[in-house]
Amino acid sequence: MAAHIPARALQLRSLVTPDQTVQVFLDEVDVPEPGPTEVLVRVEAAPINPSDLGLLLAGSDVTSATVSGPSDRPVVTAPLPDAAMRALGARIGTAMPVGNEGAGTVVAAGSAPSAQALLGKTVAAAGGAMYAQYRCVDVMFCLELPAGTIAVDGASAFVNPMTALGMVETMRLENHAGLVHTAAASNLGQMLNRLCLAEQIPLVNIVRRPEQADLLRSAGAAYVCDSTAPTFMADLTAVLKQTSATLAFDAIGGGRLASQILTCMEAAASADAGFSRYGSAVHKQVYLYGSLDRGPTELTRNFGMAWGIGGWLLTPFLQRIGLEGVARLRSRVAAELSTTFASSYTDQVSLAGALALDAIATYARQATGQKYLIRPDL
Amino acid sequence: MAAHIPARALQLRSLVTPDQTVQVFLDEVDVPEPGPTEVLVRVEAAPINPSDLGLLLAGSDVTSATVSGPSDRPVVTAPLPDAAMRALGARIGTAMPVGNEGAGTVVAAGSAPSAQALLGKTVAAAGGAMYAQYRCVDVMFCLELPAGTIAVDGASAFVNPMTALGMVETMRLENHAGLVHTAAASNLGQMLNRLCLAEQIPLVNIVRRPEQADLLRSAGAAYVCDSTAPTFMADLTAVLKQTSATLAFDAIGGGRLASQILTCMEAAASADAGFSRYGSAVHKQVYLYGSLDRGPTELTRNFGMAWGIGGWLLTPFLQRIGLEGVARLRSRVAAELSTTFASSYTDQVSLAGALALDAIATYARQATGQKYLIRPDL
Numbered sequence: 001m002a003a004h005i006p007a008r009a010l011q012l013r014s015l016v017t018p019d020q021t022v023q024v025f026l027d028e029v030d031v032p033e034p035g036p037t038e039v040l041v042r043v044e045a046a047p048i049n050p051s052d053l054g055l056l057l058a059g060s061d062v063t064s065a066t067v068s069g070p071s072d073r074p075v076v077t078a079p080l081p082d083a084a085m086r087a088l089g090a091r092i093g094t095a096m097p098v099g100n101e102g103a104g105t106v107v108a109a110g111s112a113p114s115a116q117a118l119l120g121k122t123v124a125a126a127g128g129a130m131y132a133q134y135r136c137v138d139v140m141f142c143l144e145l146p147a148g149t150i151a152v153d154g155a156s157a158f159v160n161p162m163t164a165l166g167m168v169e170t171m172r173l174e175n176h177a178g179l180v181h182t183a184a185a186s187n188l189g190q191m192l193n194r195l196c197l198a199e200q201i202p203l204v205n206i207v208r209r210p211e212q213a214d215l216l217r218s219a220g221a222a223y224v225c226d227s228t229a230p231t232f233m234a235d236l237t238a239v240l241k242q243t244s245a246t247l248a249f250d251a252i253g254g255g256r257l258a259s260q261i262l263t264c265m266e267a268a269a270s271a272d273a274g275f276s277r278y279g280s281a282v283h284k285q286v287y288l289y290g291s292l293d294r295g296p297t298e299l300t301r302n303f304g305m306a307w308g309i310g311g312w313l314l315t316p317f318l319q320r321i322g323l324e325g326v327a328r329l330r331s332r333v334a335a336e337l338s339t340t341f342a343s344s345y346t347d348q349v350s351l352a353g354a355l356a357l358d359a360i361a362t363y364a365r366q367a368t369g370q371k372y373l374i375r376p377d378l
Numbered sequence: 379m380a381a382h383i384p385a386r387a388l389q390l391r392s393l394v395t396p397d398q399t400v401q402v403f404l405d406e407v408d409v410p411e412p413g414p415t416e417v418l419v420r421v422e423a424a425p426i427n428p429s430d431l432g433l434l435l436a437g438s439d440v441t442s443a444t445v446s447g448p449s450d451r452p453v454v455t456a457p458l459p460d461a462a463m464r465a466l467g468a469r470i471g472t473a474m475p476v477g478n479e480g481a482g483t484v485v486a487a488g489s490a491p492s493a494q495a496l497l498g499k500t501v502a503a504a505g506g507a508m509y510a511q512y513r514c515v516d517v518m519f520c521l522e523l524p525a526g527t528i529a530v531d532g533a534s535a536f537v538n539p540m541t542a543l544g545m546v547e548t549m550r551l552e553n554h555a556g557l558v559h560t561a562a563a564s565n566l567g568q569m570l571n572r573l574c575l576a577e578q579i580p581l582v583n584i585v586r587r588p589e590q591a592d593l594l595r596s597a598g599a600a601y602v603c604d605s606t607a608p609t610f611m612a613d614l615t616a617v618l619k620q621t622s623a624t625l626a627f628d629a630i631g632g633g634r635l636a637s638q639i640l641t642c643m644e645a646a647a648s649a650d651a652g653f654s655r656y657g658s659a660v661h662k663q664v665y666l667y668g669s670l671d672r673g674p675t676e677l678t679r680n681f682g683m684a685w686g687i688g689g690w691l692l693t694p695f696l697q698r699i700g701l702e703g704v705a706r707l708r709s710r711v712a713a714e715l716s717t718t719f720a721s722s723y724t725d726q727v728s729l730a731g732a733l734a735l736d737a738i739a740t741y742a743r744q745a746t747g748q749k750y751l752i753r754p755d756l
Contacts, residue, residue, distance in 0.1 A: 054655050087680065090654075253679060276468075277432050278691055288679070297677040299687075301631060301669065302465065308688030309677075313656055316684065 005031060005040070005107055005134070010376070012131035012351055013095040014056050016080065016088045022058040025075040026351055027095065032136040036110040039118050039139060045155035046102030046130040047343065048354070048363050048372040050251075050290060051314075056098045058091070059084030062364045067357055074355040099130030099374070103145065103154035107134075114139045122149060124157035131351065133376045143330055149337060155373060156187075156343035159314065161333040163289070164192040164341070166317045167249050168201060169325070174285065178202035178245030180261055182252050183292060184224070185212035185368045187343055193221050194340045202243035204236070206257075212368060227257060233264060240268035248286040249312065254293030258286045258309055259300050266303035279304015287312035292366060345371045350378040383409060383418070383485055383512070388754070390509035390729055391473040392434050394458065394466045400436040403453040404729055405473065410514040414488040417496050417517060423533035424480030424508040425721065426732070426741050426750040428629075428668055429692075434476045436469070437462030440742045445735055452733040477508030477752070481523065481532035485512075492517045500527060502535035509729065511754045521708055527715060533751060534565075534721035537692065539711040541667070542570040542719070544695045545627050546579060547703070552663065556580035556623030558639055560630050561670060562602070563590035563746045565721055571599050572718045580621035582614070584635075590746060605635060611642060618646035626664040627690065632671030636664045636687055637678050644681035657682015665690035670744055723751040731756070 008028050015023045034040045048056075060078035069075040080088065103124040109115040118139060127141040145154040171179055181192055184205035196203035197220050204223045205216050213224045223239040225232060239245075246269070248261045262284050269282035284303060289312040299309070318326050333341050346369065349359055354374050363372045386406050393401045412418045426434075438456035447453040458466070481502040487493040496517060505519040523532040549557055559570055562583035574581035575598050582601045583594050591602045601617040603610060617623075624647070626639045640662050647660035662681060667690040677687070696704050711719050724747065727737055732752050741750045 259674075278693075281694065291679065294679075296637075297679060299675040299677070301666070301672075301675060305689035305691045306694065308686055310686030310688075311683035313683045315656075316659065 007031060009133035010351055011097055011129065011133070012099070012354065014058060014098055015093075015095040016058055016091040018092055020080045020085050021077050022060045022080055023075060023077050024056065024355060025069070026073050026355070029132075031134045034108050034110040034115065034136050037112045037115055037139055038110045038136050039106045039115050039123070039142060040108040040134055040136050041102075041104040041123060041125055041142075042107045042377070043102050043130055043132055043135050044104040044151035044375065044377045046099045046374045046376070047156045047159075047345070048374065049100060049156075049159050050292075050366050051159060052098060052100055053364065053366070055096060057360070057364055058088060062360050065357055065360060067355065072352050074352055076355050076357070076360065097129035097132065099132070100128060101126045101156065101158040102130035102135070102374075103151040103157065104135075104377075105151070112139070118142060118144060121145075122151055122154065124154040126158040131354070131374055131376070133351070143334060146334060146337065152348075152373065152375075153342075154337060157333055157337060157341070160188045160191055160343060161341040162318070162329060163188055163314050164195050165329045165332065166314055167192060168195060168199065169321060169329075170287070170312070170317065171201070171247050174247065176245070176247035176285070178204070178243040178247070180204040180206065180240075180245050180248035182206045182227075182248070182250045182257060182261075183208075183290070183368065185209075185215050186251070187371055190216070190219060191341055191343075193219055197221075198340060202245055204239050204243055204245050206236070206261075227260075233260060236261070236264040237267045240264050241271060244268075246282060246284050250286055250288050251290030252293050253288045253291035254295035254297055256298050256300070258288065258297055259303075261286055262303040262307050262309075263300065266307075270304070276304075279306065281306055283307070285309070289313070343371070345373040347371075348373045348375050348378070350374070351376050353378070385409060387511035388729055389475055389507065389511070390477070390732065392436060392476055393471070393473040394436055394469045396470055398458045398463050399455050400438045400458055401453055401455050402434065402733060403447070404451050404733070407510075409512045412486055412488040412493065412514050415490045415493055415517055416488045416514050417484045417493050417501070417520060418486035418512060418514050419480075419482045419501060419503055419520075420485045420755070421480050421508055421510055421513050422482040422529035422753065422755045424477045424752045424754070425534045425537075425723070426752065427478060427534075427537050428670075428744050429537060430476060430478055431742065431744070433474060435738070435742055436466055440738050443735055443738060445733065450730050452730055454733050454735070454738065475507035475510065477510070478506060479504045479534065479536040480508035480513070480752075481529040481535065482513075482755075483529070490517070496520060496522060499523075500529055500532065502532040504536040509732070509752055509754070511729070521712060524712060524715065530726075530751065530753075531720075532715060535711055535715060535719065538566045538569055538721060539719040540696070540707055541566055541692050542573050543707045543710065544692055545570060546573060546577065547699060547707075548665070548690070548695065549579070549625050552625065554623070554625035554663070556582070556621040556625075558582040558584065558618075558623050558626035560584045560605075560626070560628045560635060560639075561586075561668070561746065563593050564629070565749055568594070568597060569719060569721075571597055575599075576718060580623055582617050582621055582623050584614070584639075605638075611638060614639070614642040615645045618642050619649060622646075624660060624662050628664055628666050629668030630671045631666045631669035632673035632675055634676050634678070636666065636675055637681075639664055640681040640685050640687075641678065644685075648682070654682075657684065659684055661685070663687070667691070721749070723749045725749075726751045726753050726756070728752070728756040729754050
């Protein structure tokens with residue numbers, strides 16, 4: 001088998017330069033030998049998730065991006081606004097590999113039995129640097145895909161499925177009776193909708209367009225609110241009364257949406273109570289897990305005193321539930337990869353294709369329904 | 379002793395009317411007989427705390443207040459802005475008694491030994507309706523003051539001392555190494571400063587005027603930042619590096635101060651770390667316990683993902699630590715009432731005096747250093 005492995009292969013990298021630009025390019029790097037508990041994966045599919053964009057594009061102005069170099073080794077250069085640059089000091093001069101997750105074939109394995117057992121298997125892997133032809137990872141970060149699953153179908157087996165499961169687990173750990181989700185028509189949102197339907201968890205889906213509401217309703221969603229409707233606050237309060245959902249996961253971040261959700265939760269919680277000068281005693285929580293709107297979050301604080309808002313990230317959540325918890329969630333993902341946790345892609349591109357300006361313009365916009373898959377084997 | 383107790387006595391009340399005003403007045407009410415575990419307190423001193431103002435003034439525009447009636451039974455009427463009125467629906471038409479805490483002499487007691495034991499004693503009491511000549515309370519809500527303590531010195535034995543202790547307990551329960559406090563020159567702030575000095579807890583005091591900084595420094599405060607100084611962000615980051623304080627209690631609420639605190643905490647936490655695209659893993663928390671600025675809270679979210687912000691109230695905190703915890707804190711307050719937990723007042727007024735327009739204008743402003751004490755016995 002070793003004969004098929006090249007000595008050097010391509011890896012996508014993102015470099016912040018001192019003259020305030022980001023350069024994204026393909027680098028030829030040594031293909032590593034796996035250590036005892038590692039496997040070498042020939043990457044065949046890796047999605048571009050919203051969580052990859054920060055590292056990949058560094059908050060640059062992609063509308064002003066330019067491309068140079070040969071077509072199979074393009075170099076994209078985009079200017080960095082002052083505000084983005086301030087947070088990037090520690091990155092200047094280090095070309096960083098990108099790609100949170102992906103899937104492919106194990107073409108070499110370390111001496112440990114756990115590594116040897118994966119040889120020739122198709123695995124999903126998390127751990128970064130997956131936008132590459134080859135990636136060496138510890139077996140800890142591998143998920144063996146069910147027999148017959150191709151890499152394309154397992155490429156998104158980690159970030160979105162674990163995030164959806166993490167939202168549900170967080171709801172249970174923090175004693176809430178239902179969930180609210182914004183940007184609910186996203187790939188992740190559709191997955192969360194399927195998961196909540198299967199678990200009989202009341203899920204309030206907040207979308208921004210009528211056709212997104214239709215999409216979710218046709219997938220069985222019982223509670224959908226359009227935040228652009230003039231009746232949004234009343235609509236949301238009504239379904240929050242029905243569901244008693246007091247935990248929201250918000251992908252938008254900026255603006256007043258988180259505050260509106262808390263206001264409606266409080267209105268629902270205090271609808272049948274008498275006057276209380278500090279509001280209801282029902283704890284209302286919003287976690288911001290994305291930042292589709294990078295502007296400030298504005299809280300009007302007309303929702304009593306029993307509330308919280310905070311950041312939510314997958315990795316600290318997985319640390320919170322521990323190895324056993326993670327193993328339990330991973331088995332579930334593997335078992336339901338083609339149903340509950342299925343992902344779909346609108347575009348498949350090669351490593352070089354991911355650096356085409358029109359592709360960047362599309363995936364940087366994070367439009368609902370658009371999802372790119374990088375195929376390093378193309 | 380019963381011979382000295384009148385059948386009826388004065389009680390201050392606040393009434394929201396359907397025509398969008400609040401009326402504050404003195405009502406003559408029956409003096410109740412204590413139940414088995416209750417005592418009747420002749421109230422001799424009750425502070426006007428910021429936490430009383432919501433119930434007392436209901437968010438009314440006190441600059442447009444008018445007064446009518448005889449000088450010993452004034453009726454104050456103030457208009458309610460639309461925004462305030464929206465939250466007051468459940469209060470309309472119910473004249474509510476006011477006054478979170480106070481102190482006085484037990485003049486009658488129920489049959490239970492715990493009640494009888496307090497007869498003739500000076501006690502502090504919490505539980506509302508303390509702006510009155512007489513108040514009947516369960517012994518649960520009484521704190522027997524050390525022998526020789528007069529009511530004036532015990533009037534603020536509950537809200538501020540328990541809040542200061544609650545902040546320190548919350549810091550320990552949630553694993554933080556130090557505290558940040560805003561509006562730090564307040565009565566509560568000075569108390570927290572003395573408590574943290576005694577406990578060797580690093581406390582970062584944020585004030586809004588140079589003379590407030592001087593006041594705290596002369597009381598031994600090691601870390602004081604003036605939020606109006608042009609160097610505020612750098613000053614705050616520097617002391618947060620020194621103290622590793624990652625928990626803030628904010629009395630201001632509105633504006634960008636909470637966000638600035640989180641930004642500086644993140645800068646301090648990541649100062650020596652390499653680049654991390656999601657910011658530091660150090661959890662940073664701000665609790666809003668007041669609303670001196672009623673405007674929206676604005677979060678710029680340039681402080682990574684490990685952060686939280688939420689409301690903090692004394693009563694749910696006391697429920698969280700349970701009866702045993704509360705008893706422990708109360709004993710400490712009693713033992714240090716004239717030192718750590720001493721309060722001082724700039725003005726003492728009768729019940730009618732508390733309804734004078736100039737007095738209302740002063741205490742409604744919640745200016746640092748101004749503190750009113752109602753003396754129902756005057």
